[in-house]
Amino acid sequence: MNFFEYQDKARRNSGLLVGLFTLALILLVGLTTLVAAAAVSYSRGQAFSPLAIEQLLGWQTVGYIALTIVAIVALGSLYKLQQLAAGGKVVAESLGGRKLNIAPQGPAEQRALNVVEEMAIASGTPVPDVYLIEDPAINAFAAGYKPCDAVIGLTRGCIENLNRDELQGVVAHEFSHVLNGDTRLNIRIVGLLNGILIIGLLGHWLVRGVYPNSSNNRGRIPLFALGLALMVLGYAGTLLGNLIKSAVSRQREYLADASAVQFTRNNAGIANALKKISGYSTGSNLSSGRAAEFSHMFFSSGLKRSFFNLFASHPPLSKRIARLEPSWNGLYLNERSSTAQTQTKETNSGSTIHFVDSAPFQVALEAVDNSIACPSAQQVQYGRQLLESIPAAILQAAHDPFIARALIYHLLLHRGESERETQMVLLKKIAHPAVVREMYKLAPQLKALPDNARLPLLDLCVPALKALVPQQYQVFKRNLIKLLRSDGKIEIWEWALYRVLIHALEESPDRQRLSNKKGAGNDASRFLIAAIAHAGNSEYLPAKRAYEQGLKFLQLEVTPLPSRKDIDLQHLDKAIAIASQMKPLEKPLLLKALVYTLNHNGIIKAEEIELLRAVADSLDCPMPPLVLKEN
Structure with missing residues (x-):
């Protein structure tokens, strides 16, 4: 199963999840009706008989009970989902996490x-925010709706007790959850469970508020009894919800373990x-009071x-280890036995991984099916080598919210000397003088x-730029748009980088650019194919042939190629916004x-591969770099 098939299945699983919670809600309504x-x-x-419910309550009362329960659960779920709308950082901060990306402390x-x-480099995704949970337990988590708002959380015990290979395995496991859409499902589970939990909390508050006392028991006892009943019902509903959570989560943990081995080739x-x-x-037991929720x-x-391991969201550790190491002897690692291993030097395979200068057409085509959201061990090693090859001054700048803007400005400069000079003059007028000085320096x-x-x-710059205050970010974004428009035309390479950045920094899609018009998806595909055709060909006739190749693959009617001057920022952004809403199984076709469209005599050039990766990222299809291994 490739990424797109997994995403399609995840969408169906989301519907199944809602169905299961609806069933739990129906059971909860039934239990409430019986108690009433x-x-x-x-x-x-x-004497009570369940068959006499109609005589005791009447169907109208049963309807009121059902509506009340549904309303309470719905409001509780919507409230929690609204709290989590900002993505994974809400989860990390609620667990007491501290962001590491800008100022890590210690080795x-x-x-x-x-x-x-x-x-992240190996996966082709923006670098997620990394949060440290000050807890001695060995644990980690991933949270977020999609890669651009995901976070990775690591406990103090995890980063200090695991060696590099072990830590890499844990991080790869969490990246698998992000890439496969598990984190989106996990947040929805939190929201739905909170709705059911609200009933029990209402009962708890009621019991505490009206606890009977000797001075006035007559009016309090019925409310006290109602509170106890709500607590029992809420507890029963939570057990049902946890059973569903367990059923959904356990198999995904096995899949994430297997993906981590695939990514690192190190079980x-x-x-x-x-x-x-x-x-x-x-x-792995966290001390946070919010640990149960997540x-x-x-x-x-x-x-x-506990006794309720039937409802555990994770398989037993012994079963997970046995799947990873079939010959495992059943022994665990304790502080004494693993000290030497923890202190071993980091190993390197000795192989050099290179980014391809060009790729055969068939290799690029197969990468869409088999590489997206599925980095190989070679790509992970390439990510490490590339990170080590970047000068320290640039890496330091990428982690600084102020100087990171200078890096982005430079990345978006036009390749032509005259256009670049025009952009530099503009930047001196609109950008912060100190940022411009840093750009010249770097x-x-x-x-x-x-x-x-x-x-x-x-x-790499994304976490630092997320730390900008809203006013700083809006000024920065306006400057980028002015930079792109400075020469009166849009260079597709510049736009692709800009689109990747904005996609990573802005949590919600640009809804006003979407269209309900019939055939809007086909129109967006045509426009993107036209833009790519012009990007790969400076002359009209080769661009026209490339455009027609792309249309024929999608089995779209061949229409005239839009002129280069029609490829502007507004239409490009609208096309990518519409295309990003396509169904999972439609995206690989595009x-x-x-x-x-990019194919030239059976070869895709390196810069064209990067352009393809940038467009794929904007469609929420993270594409790893294409690499070659040399011994």
Whole structure:
């Protein structure tokens, strides 16, 4: 199953999840109705029979009970989902997390950040915000609706007790959840469970508020009894919800373990991390009071084992380890046995991984099916090598919210000398003088970077730019738009980088650019194919042939090629916004059509591969770099 098939299945699973919670809600309404009928029967001194509900309550009362329960659950769920609308950072901050990206403290935090950045480069995604949870437990989590708002959370015990291979396995596991859409489903589970939990909380508040006392018991006892009943019902509903959560989450943990091995080609890394969780005194149990709410998001269960392990959101550690290491001897790693291993030097395969200068047409085509959201071990190693090759001054700038703007300005400068000079004059007028000075200072090192480093460098800047206050960000965005429009035409390469950046920084899609017009998806595809055709060909006739190749692959009617001057920022942004809303199984067809459009004599050039990756990123289809291994 490739990325697009998995995304399509995830959409169906979301519908199944809603269906299961609807069933739980129906059962909850039924239980509430039974309790209400039993209370009425008891007050009349009658023997209670479930068959006598209509006589005891009447169908109108049953309807009111159902509407009340549904309203309470719906409001509770909507409230929680609104709280989580900002993405994964809400989860991380509620657990007491501290963001590491801008100012990591000490070698352990820096190593953790490096591992996450390497995995992001290998995956073709923006670097997520990395949060540190000050807890001695060995655990981690991923949260967010999609890669651009995802966060990776790591506990203090995780970054200090795991060696690099083990930490990489854990991070790869969490990236798998992000890439496969598990994190979106996990947030929805939190929202739906909160709606059911609200009933029990209402009962708890009612019991505390009207606890009977000797001075006035007569008016309080019925309310007290109602509170107890709501607590029981809420507890029953929560058990049903947790059972559903367990059923949804367990298999996904096995899949994420397998994906981590696929990414790193090192089953020992993640297996040893699991062994340490079992063998270390700290385990994986978090002390945060919010751990239960987000337990299904963790790498390993964040809660103490109890009688209700039937409802556990994670498979037993022993089963996960046995799947990773079939020959495992059943022994865990404790503080004493793993000290030497933890202190071992980081190993390197000795192989050099290179970004391809060009790719055969068939290789690029197959990459759409098999590489998107599925980085290989070679791509992970390439991410590490590329990160190590970037000069320290540029890396430091990428992690600074102020100077990161200078890097982005330079990345979006036109390749032509005259156009670049025009843009530089404009920047001196509109950008902060200190930012412009930093850009000039870093320019020699930035010019020396290969083209294939531009997109990863932009992705590295994302966490720092997210730290800009809203007013600073709006000024920065306006400056970027002015920079793109400065020469009266849009260079597709500049726009692609701009689009990747905005897609990563802005959490909600540009809704006003969407269209309900019939055939809007086809029109958007035509326009993107036309833009790519012009990008790869400076002359009209070759561009026309490339455009027609793309249309024919999509089986669209061949229409006249829009002129180069019609490819403007507004229409490009609208086309990509509409295309991003396509169904999962439609997106690979568009990307393959772009490959056909970029094809020149059976070869796709390196800069064209990067352009394809940038468009794929904007469609929420993270495409890893194409690499070659040399021994």
